Amino acid sequence: MLNPDQHKLPSGIDPHTSAQTVLGDADLSGKTAIVTGGYSGIGLETTRALASAGARVIVPARTIDKAKTALAELNGDIEIATMNLADLPSVQRFSNDVVQSGGAIDLLINNAGIMACPLSRTAAGWESQFGTNHLGHMVMTQGLLPALRKANGARVVCLSSTGHIVSDVHWDDPNFLSHDYDKWQAYGQSKTSNSLFAVGLDQRERDNGIRAFAVHPGGIMTDLQRHLGNEEMTVLGWTNPDGTLSDRAAKSFKKPEAGASTTIFAATSKLLDGKGGLYCEDSDVANLATPESPRYCDVRPYAIDTEAADRLWALSEAMIAEA
Structure with a gap:
């Protein structure tokens, strides 16, 4: 089943508007937010906007x-805690510490992630992109x-990506144990999973006052591309052979401060x-794709899809239980 609200509102916000501008004069005093990966790229800009x-x-x-x-460099009430999304005991310690502190969490931004990296596995044996981008965030959020x-x-707010278009979940072998690893298929799977997790979480927790959204931040050059050489980015059409942005990328890619705007919009x-349970892009709800x-x-x-979200939830819980 698909959410009938999955279509542009429209919000009227220009896609290249900065996160600070999207936030406007909102007063978040007294609110507490968690931003994974909140010290790099669009995560840093998200932290900056929320703290400001x-x-x-x-x-x-x-x-x-x-x-x-x-x-x-940032002003405001910002705390740093230790956590590694690829290490379940670390994730569980962080969640437990936050809960035991007794305060409420008003905004949770599941922003951190890795992209198109060589095959590696977490300590639990999970393919690293699926394990870090999806399962690590799921364990943390549930905690x-x-x-x-x-x-x-x-x-x-769960950071997905247009990368979800590359691949659905590899339902029979999400960890690439019995079929050949492809770094972009693995990344696409993890971004589809981020979106489905938002759908599943919203279904389960809306009666408890929690609403969840997935977002595509847009094309942005950040540390996320660290596993890609310039030759590959040239083939993708992102850069020129000399490492400068291609004409297409220069016109369409966003600056990091604008890359955080859809996160701030959703939050x-x-x-x-x-x-809730919606996928957003360009500081608006996204349209459902057609051919x-x-x-x-x-x-x-x-x-x-809500049925796919339930299927992923069950698959993920079984994998977590076996870890």
Whole structure:
């Protein structure tokens, strides 16, 4: 089943509008947000915007010193905590610490991720992109549910991508144990999973005041591309042979501060009050894809289907239980 609200509102926001502008004069004083990967790329810009509006922002980080250096330039109430999404005990410790502190979590931004990396596996044996981008965030989010419910109106934003168009979930072998590994298929699977997780979470927690959204931030050059050489990015049409942005990329790619705008829209916009389980792009709800849809926009039906979301939820819980 597909959500009938999956279509542009329209919001009227230009796709290249900065996160700060999308936030406007919103006052987040007294609110607490968690931003995974909140010290790099669009995550850093998300932290900047939320903190500037008065929110207390918790940034879990695998590398504390790197996070401290990156966040030193920002003003506001920002805390750094230790967590590695690929390490389940680390994820569980972080969630437990947050819940035991007794406070509510109003905004959870599942932003961190890896892309198109060589085959590797987490300690649990999961393919690293599926394990980090999807399963690590799922374990963390489930652990944080008591704090999210306490907010009585929390929003969870899961960073998906147009990469979801590359692949549905590899249902019979998500960890590439019995078929050849393809880094883009693995990335696409993880981004489809991020979207389906938002759908599944919204179905399960809306009665507890939690609404969840998936977002495609847009094309942005950040540290996410660290596993790609310039030759490959040239083939993809992102760069020229000399490493500069291609004409197409220069026209369509966003700056990091605009790349965070759809996250901020999904997390704070009053236009989304009473809604959830939606995939957003360009600071608006995305249209459902048709055969005529361009390659780089609109959401494919398999990434927001409620039955697929339930199937992924069951598969993921079984994998987590066996870890």
